[in-house]
Amino acid sequence: MDGAERRRWLILRGASLVVVVTAWMFVRFRRRCLTRPPITYAPMSAREEQRQNNLNYIYQADDTRCVDLLRMKRAPFFQLCDLLRTRELLKDTMHCNVEEQVAIFLHVVGHNQRFRVINLSFRRSFETISRHFQEVLYAVGELRQEMIQLPSTVVHPKIVGSHRWNPYFKDCIGAIDGTHVLARVPRSIRAAFLGRKHTTTQNVLAAVDFDLRFTYILAGWEGSAHDALILNDALEREDGLRVPPSKFYLVDAGYVVRPGFLPPYRATRYHLREFGARVPQIPKELFNLRHSSLRTTVERAFGALQNRFRILDNKPFHPYKTQVKLDLACCILHNWILRFGE
Known part of the structure; x- marks a missing residue:
């Protein structure tokens, strides 16, 4: 066996070894997945149920409660949400729709609530509330030309x-x-x-x-x-x-x-x-x-x-730049x- 044939043989042997090891690791991984106990989402489901009940209480019950909590009746609230969704200024996420995002923003500006208080009402993390608040603030600001x-x-x-x-x-x-x-x-x-x-x-x-x-x-x-x-x-x-x-x-x-x-x-x-x-x-x-x-x-x-x-x-x-944007957003609303x- 000359040098070229020996080199080819070593390459084939190495490739075969890699295939065998990969197949063995895949089979072992599949067995572990099948034997692992399934993850239960019962606590998160209960939390989601509480969140939906709270949202229904805010903007699905009656106009009086909607005005008290969101500072506007249900009809203009849903019209605003539909407009922001149609223009793609806001988008529904996997776990938070546009209505909930706008409700978070209106709850903050309507009552001057801190994010740490809002996350107890909406069952959302501090980061999620802060991110949606900034997104809605930007989206409302984009309505300036037609509203003012x-x-x-x-x-x-x-x-x-x-x-x-x-x-x-x-x-x-x-x-x-x-x-x-x-x-x-x-x-x-x-x-x-x-x-x-x-x-x-x-x-x-x-x-x-x-x-x-x-x-x-x-x-x-x-x-x-x-x-x-x-x-x-x-x-x-x-x-x-x-x-x-x-x-x-x-x-x-x-x-x-x-x-x-x-x-x-x-x-x-x-x-x-x-x-x-x-x-x-x-x-x-x-x-x-x-x-x-x-x-x-x-x-x-x-x-x-x-x-x-x-x-x-x-x-x-909020930071001062955000305070200035809030003045404009409140006038638009x-x-x-x-x-x-x-």
Whole structure:
């Protein structure tokens, strides 16, 4: 046997040995699988049953309970879930469908609950809740273009049907104001976020129409920033605030007079409580009184928003970038509820 034949013989012998060893290991593995006792999933099945009962209690029972827990009725809730699923912004997973993901998010923002509390209600791990929360936050933010739009330029029925405002405010399309939302920031930048009440806040600028819908939102500014500075930033942005020609917004005395923005007269009584039992004595006081009564729209919108989503009225447990996104997401959900019913 020469060298080439011997080398070929050794290769065949080695290959045969590998095949025999592999077959022996496979047979041994199969025997172990057949003799191993089956894994029982009874504890997980009980946990899954508890989870389904809890979810049915939240959004399958009645509208009252759904509003209490998720801040909206069942119809707009399921419409929102169907929209996010249709656009593939959210997907059903093997163990968690879109409805449960959205319910987790709404439960957090509606009641300012921590993930460690939510995982007891939904029987989910901390990581699963955190992941779905971020996914739903991103998905809701993708609805910004269609849910936060410029108001109509048609004279609003609220103005047309009132002798106090028509025709003086017939070209008014809404009101603008800023609100301070409690914020949690690192200690290194805390001084810039200290607001008037010596708490860390972010100053959120919003434009609201007379149906209490948000038509523009700019979040993320420090609590110490002046409203006029934030308005300038909103106007200079490429996708910022735009005022239709010959229309205007109502603003408070903290803003300067400029085209498209109408503040009240300064050094003149403004709010109704300042008049007491008296009536306006001069035209400027009458104008300020009617200006104030119409501009309360934006204050009512802020009140409804913060009452519906308690995460905006308490210090959140999220990084600051997430807090800014939550302001926008809550305004989008607020408009969604007003459009499709509470």
